[in-house]
Amino acid sequence: MKRIAFWKNLRALICLLVVVYMLVPLAIILIISFSSAPFLSFPPPGFSLQWYDKFFTDPSWVRSLMVSLQVMIPTAILATLAGTGAAMALTRSKLPAAGFIQGLLMAPLVVPVIITAAAVFGVFRIWGLYGTIPGLILAHTVLTIPYVLSTVVTALGLVDRRLEDAAANLGARPFTTFRRITLPLILPAVLSGLLFAMVISFDELVVSLFISTPTVRPVTVLMWSNIRGATDPTIAAIATLLFLFSLTALLLEGLARRKTNQPRVL
Amino acid sequence: MFARLARDRYAWLLLPAGLLILVLFAYPVFWLLVRSFSDPTWGLQNYETVLEKTIYLKVLWNTVAIAGATTIGALVLGYPMAYSMVHAPPLTRKLLIFVVLIPFWTSILVRTFAWMVLLQPKGIFNDLLIGIGLIETPAKLMFNRTGVLIGMVQIMLPFMVFPLYSVMSRIDHSYVQAAANLGARPLKSFFRVYLPLSMPGVITGSMLVFIISLGYFITPALLGGRKDVMIAQLIQQQISDFGNWALASALAVILLVGTGLIFAVVYKVFKVGPDARL
Amino acid sequence: MAQSILELQAVRKTFGSVLAVDDVSLTIGTGEFLTFLGPSGSGKTTTLMMVAGFQSVSSGAMMLDGRPLDPLPAYERDIGMVFQHYALFPHMTVTQNVSFPLEMRKVAKSEVKRRVHEVLALVGLPTHGDRFPKQLSGGQQQRVALARAMVFKPRLLLMDEPLGALDKKLREHMQIEIMRLHRDLGITVLYVTHDQEEALVMSDRIAVFNEGRIEQIGTPDDLYENPATRFVADFIGESNFLKGRVTGRDNGLARIDGLLPLKGRASPGLAEQDQAVMAVRPERLHIGAAGGQGNGVENAVDGRVTDIVYLGQSRKFIVRLADDSEMTALVQANVQGLEGLSVGAEVTLSWRAEDSKVLPDA
Numbered sequence: 024m025k026r027i028a029f030w031k032n033l034r035a036l037i038c039l040l041v042v043v044y045m046l047v048p049l050a051i052i053l054i055i056s057f058s059s060a061p062f063l064s065f066p067p068p069g070f071s072l073q074w075y076d077k078f079f080t081d082p083s084w085v086r087s088l089m090v091s092l093q094v095m096i097p098t099a100i101l102a103t104l105a106g107t108g109a110a111m112a113l114t115r116s117k118l119p120a121a122g123f124i125q126g127l128l129m130a131p132l133v134v135p136v137i138i139t140a141a142a143v144f145g146v147f148r149i150w151g152l153y154g155t156i157p158g159l160i161l162a163h164t165v166l167t168i169p170y171v172l173s174t175v176v177t178a179l180g181l182v183d184r185r186l187e188d189a190a191a192n193l194g195a196r197p198f199t200t201f202r203r204i205t206l207p208l209i210l211p212a213v214l215s216g217l218l219f220a221m222v223i224s225f226d227e228l229v230v231s232l233f234i235s236t237p238t239v240r241p242v243t244v245l246m247w248s249n250i251r252g253a254t255d256p257t258i259a260a261i262a263t264l265l266f267l268f269s270l271t272a273l274l275l276e277g278l279a280r281r282k283t284n285q286p287r288v289l
Numbered sequence: 290m291f292a293r294l295a296r297d298r299y300a301w302l303l304l305p306a307g308l309l310i311l312v313l314f315a316y317p318v319f320w321l322l323v324r325s326f327s328d329p330t331w332g333l334q335n336y337e338t339v340l341e342k343t344i345y346l347k348v349l350w351n352t353v354a355i356a357g358a359t360t361i362g363a364l365v366l367g368y369p370m371a372y373s374m375v376h377a378p379p380l381t382r383k384l385l386i387f388v389v390l391i392p393f394w395t396s397i398l399v400r401t402f403a404w405m406v407l408l409q410p411k412g413i414f415n416d417l418l419i420g421i422g423l424i425e426t427p428a429k430l431m432f433n434r435t436g437v438l439i440g441m442v443q444i445m446l447p448f449m450v451f452p453l454y455s456v457m458s459r460i461d462h463s464y465v466q467a468a469a470n471l472g473a474r475p476l477k478s479f480f481r482v483y484l485p486l487s488m489p490g491v492i493t494g495s496m497l498v499f500i501i502s503l504g505y506f507i508t509p510a511l512l513g514g515r516k517d518v519m520i521a522q523l524i525q526q527q528i529s530d531f532g533n534w535a536l537a538s539a540l541a542v543i544l545l546v547g548t549g550l551i552f553a554v555v556y557k558v559f560k561v562g563p564d565a566r567l
Numbered sequence: 568m569a570q571s572i573l574e575l576q577a578v579r580k581t582f583g584s585v586l587a588v589d590d591v592s593l594t595i596g597t598g599e600f601l602t603f604l605g606p607s608g609s610g611k612t613t614t615l616m617m618v619a620g621f622q623s624v625s626s627g628a629m630m631l632d633g634r635p636l637d638p639l640p641a642y643e644r645d646i647g648m649v650f651q652h653y654a655l656f657p658h659m660t661v662t663q664n665v666s667f668p669l670e671m672r673k674v675a676k677s678e679v680k681r682r683v684h685e686v687l688a689l690v691g692l693p694t695h696g697d698r699f700p701k702q703l704s705g706g707q708q709q710r711v712a713l714a715r716a717m718v719f720k721p722r723l724l725l726m727d728e729p730l731g732a733l734d735k736k737l738r739e740h741m742q743i744e745i746m747r748l749h750r751d752l753g754i755t756v757l758y759v760t761h762d763q764e765e766a767l768v769m770s771d772r773i774a775v776f777n778e779g780r781i782e783q784i785g786t787p788d789d790l791y792e793n794p795a796t797r798f799v800a801d802f803i804g805e806s807n808f809l810k811g812r813v814t815g816r817d818n819g820l821a822r823i824d825g826l827l828p829l830k831g832r833a834s835p836g837l838a839e840q841d842q843a844v845m846a847v848r849p850e851r852l853h854i855g856a857a858g859g860q861g862n863g864v865e866n867a868v869d870g871r872v873t874d875i876v877y878l879g880q881s882r883k884f885i886v887r888l889a890d891d892s893e894m895t896a897l898v899q900a901n902v903q904g905l906e907g908l909s910v911g912a913e914v915t916l917s918w919r920a921e922d923s924k925v926l927p928d929a
Contacts, residue, residue, distance in 0.1 A: 026476065027475050027476075030475075030476070033369075034369040034372065034373060035373070037365075037366060037369040037370065038369060038370055038373045038385070040366070041366050041370050041388075041389075041446070042385070042388050044366075044443055045388050045389065045391070045392050045443065045446070046388060046391075046392075047407075048392075048400055048403030048404055048406075048407060048443070049391070049392065049395065049399075049400070049403060051403055051406060051407060051413060052399065052402070052403045052406070055406065063406065065406075065412075065413045065416070101309075104305065105305040105306035105309055106306060108302035108303065108304075108305055108306060109302065109303050109305075109306035109307065111299055111302045112299050112300055112301070112302040112303035113303070115299040116298075116299035116300040116302075116303075118300055118303065124303065124307070127310060127311075127315065128306055128307070128310050130310070130314065130315075131310070131314050133548075133552075134318065134545065134548075135501075135503065135504025135521065135544055135545070135548060136504065136506070137504050137506050137521035137524050137525065137541070137544070138318065138321070138504070138524075138541045138544060138545055139314065139317075139318070140525075141321060141524055141525075141528055141537060141538070141541055142314075142317035142318045142320060142321040142541070143313065143314075143317050144528065145317060145320060145321055145324070145534065146316065146317040146320055147317075161309070161313050162313065164309060164313075165309055165310060165313045165314045168306055168309065168310065172306070183652075183654065185650050185651070185652070185654040186654050186656060186657075188619075188621050188641070188650070188654065189648070189650055189654035189656075190642075190656075190667070191620070191621075191640070191641035191642045192619055192620075192621075192641055192642070192644075192646065192647070192648045193642075193667050193668035193671060193715065193719070194642050194643075194645070194668050194671035194672055194719070195642055195667070195671050196642055197298060197299075197642075199671065200642075203667075204656055207658045208657070208658060222394065226396035226397075226398070228396075228397070228398055228507060229506055229507070232525075233525075233528070233529070243396065243398055246398055246402075247398065247507075250398070250401075250402055250405070250511065251511065258402055259402070259406070262396075262398075262399035262402055262403070265395070265396050265398075265399050266395050266396075266399060269394045269395055269396070270391070270394070272394075273390075273391075273394050
């Protein structure tokens with residue numbers, strides 16, 4: 024029995040270590056972002072909101088925040104519409120090679136992002152989309168479609184097809200069936216896809232790094248260029264805001280799903 | 290067949306997503322692929338360059354070594370974690386899932402920045418170690434392999450834990466009970482019964498972590514030193530700093546083919562794929 | 568029979584190379600209750616799905632009120648359907664579910680309200696309109712499904728194993744309710760079940776499906792008394808089967824020679840020397856101590872009792888014959904004079920020729 028206790032304790036120890044390992048860096052960032060010190064130090068001498076203040080008053084940060092938002096919202100809408108449509112087509116029509124098509128649509132998730140980034144950068148320079156908001160939107164849409172697609176395809180698989188049959192039997196045309204029966208049932212998944220797309224677009228760095236210019240630069244790219252040398256606590260403030268944004272989206276998404284008992288996809 | 294498809298109303302809904310992916314993803318990747326053979330003239334010269342020069346070979350080796358070490362690290366930490374998640378009481382389980390999930394949804398940039406703050410020579414971690422008297426001069430934890438691995442393993446852990454968790458939670462506890470009933474001591478029954486049954490999760494998780502690590506960019510670039518350059522970083526440098534599309538595209542194709550091959554081999558040999566995750 | 572509503576003409580359905588429904592022809596009269604009965608995979612549900620318009624017909628024709636049904640999509644067929652597991656819309660209340668078909672038909676709001684109210688009262692759920700399906704019991708969901716399928720007064724009501732998800736007590740109760748609604752409202756019902764008891768209780772006529780074909784179609788009484796095939800004799804009720812070769816026919820009776828010479832009512836088309844099988848119901852067998860002939864009937868076989876099963880109101884005797892085949896006799900509990908028959912007893916089973924039927928042995 025002693026040996027079992029040893030393994031059990033070891034397992035508990037590793038778990039504790041993992042919990043600390045996962046959470047401590049975030050906690051540190053959170054704390055530092057409220058530091059009153061003029062430079063990075065830990066523990067901070069006092070509490071202040073100076074770094075948040077700096078973020079929201081520095082024109083270059085504010086400009087990049089606007090770029091991020093201008094990219095995020097159209098991206099989320101486009102990806103949700105296109106992804107949901109494709110999910111309907113893949114599950115509700117008799118497409119030949121549906122598996123292959125789904126694989127192709129999911130490819131941006133599987134192919135290493137650096138490759139997508141380099142490839143998109145190459146053609147966007149030729150097409151004049153390099154360094155433009157529409158270019159960023161299009162690139163982010165391609166990156167986020169797989170998330171919407173997989174979420175909605177799973178949800179559609181869980182919708183009892185007999186409900187759609189029943190609607191037809193009761194006199195509903197296909198579009199009415201979609202609007203009145205299918206869409207309400209998959210709505211949590213669609214919303215969760217929308218939130219996924221928002222978070223991913225807002226957090227995206229690699230592709231944005233390639234196709235943005237100093238005049239059109241999302242928050243993450245500006246962070247990237249400031250992060251390397253300096254250890255300015257402003258970055259901690261932005262990181263905290265980014266984290267809160269993801270957390271809110273995650274909680275909202277969980278809430279949407281709990282309402283309909285949809286299982287988690289990713 | 291096309292006439293039938295045209296009448297199939299739902300099939301039309303594929304068009305927007307299909308066009309977006311074809312024009313903005315498939316075509317660019319194809320364009321990059323072609324460049325690796327055609328820039329500056331048609332031929333295999335770009336691949337020859339990569340495979341002949343030691344510095345590039347070193348980068349390829351770094352990539353595999355770092356991805357491999359990350360995979361092992363994530364497995365060592367992830368397996369006990371997933372096991373505990375499955376066998377913990379509901380509340381603890383929810384808490385552990387939350388812990389693994391939260392960083393998963395935090396931007397990688399944010400997490401890497403956190404590690405930079407923690408690991409730098411005058412960072413918190415060194416202060417702590419000196420404070421408790423474990424070391425006297427600051428240890429070098431950043432801009433080297435140690436830093437890269439600390440950052441990478443943390444970022445990859447969810448990709449290891451969730452496939453493991455989903456496989457383990459489907460293992461019927463009666464197998465372990467049967468093994469005990471048949472006289473196997475706990476450790477023996479773990480190695481003979483539980484571990485083999487959880488292998489699909491181990492394989493899927495390891496493959497995911499390894500493949501994602503191969504193409505990783507942000508963490509090694511920020512936490513690694515000059516000796517820890519990985520392939521993705523090299524591609525980025527070649528394009529952004531030198532405009533060397535010829536070499537960058539060849540490297541990209543090597544990365545793409547390598548990733549695809551691992552997928553294919555793992556799928557063929559073990560009959561598991563990324564669809565085995567949650 | 569009254570005027571026909573639905574007519575199927577040589578309907579076939581293939582899935583790839585698999586023949587799911589083969590040459591099914593039948594007509595349903597106005598107000599009739601017709602049941603498709605058969606084991607799973609026998610083609611009964613596929614046939615129903617073709618009528619509803621969820622499956623296309625591979626060949627043959629379907630006519631509703633004399634008009635071809637095939638060109639109409641499901642949503643223009645105007646056929647009510649109660650689905651297996653009900654298919655109630657989970658995100659809509661009872662009222663919204665039942666209003667749905669009326670909304671699709673653009674019925675005026677006040678009229679919708681009146682009719683929904685009326686039909687919910689009819690199925691005994693006048694106060695449950697605001698509940699969601701999840702908040703209802705299985706029996707209540709069943710009633711809502713019925714209400715939704717009837718509210719738009721379809722020409723024909725299809726029911727696909729509607730009681731399959733209910734427990735035995737509730738199922739028997741709902742059988743009576745559905746029969747009452749059918750009788751009171753004069754709806755034409757096409758009912759699918761694999762439960763032969765349910766089919767016998769509820770139907771005007773039953774179509775027995777087997778391997779994609781209709782084996783026999785007729786009233787419950789007719790199917791029970793005059794099964795046309797061994798399959799029907801076996802699937803509806805219980806039967807004992809005795810094999811033999813036809814050795815003679817007279818007066819509607821056939822003689823077969825197997826273990827013993829036996830006599831029974833001949834099914835049409837049976838010729839001499841054909842391989843045949845005699846079917847006889849367990850409750851038609853008379854059981855007595857061996858050698859005690861005496862009731863002067865045509866058929867008798869000897870055997871040994873191997874098991875006795877008490878069923879409360881009756882007893883089942885399992886008897887092994889000389890050729891090791893088994894026969895079952897069902898005896899009412901109040902029958903006297905069987906005290907000596909215990910396991911191991913030598914007995915004689917006897918029955919009248921007209922209580923048995925000689926069928927071709929497929």
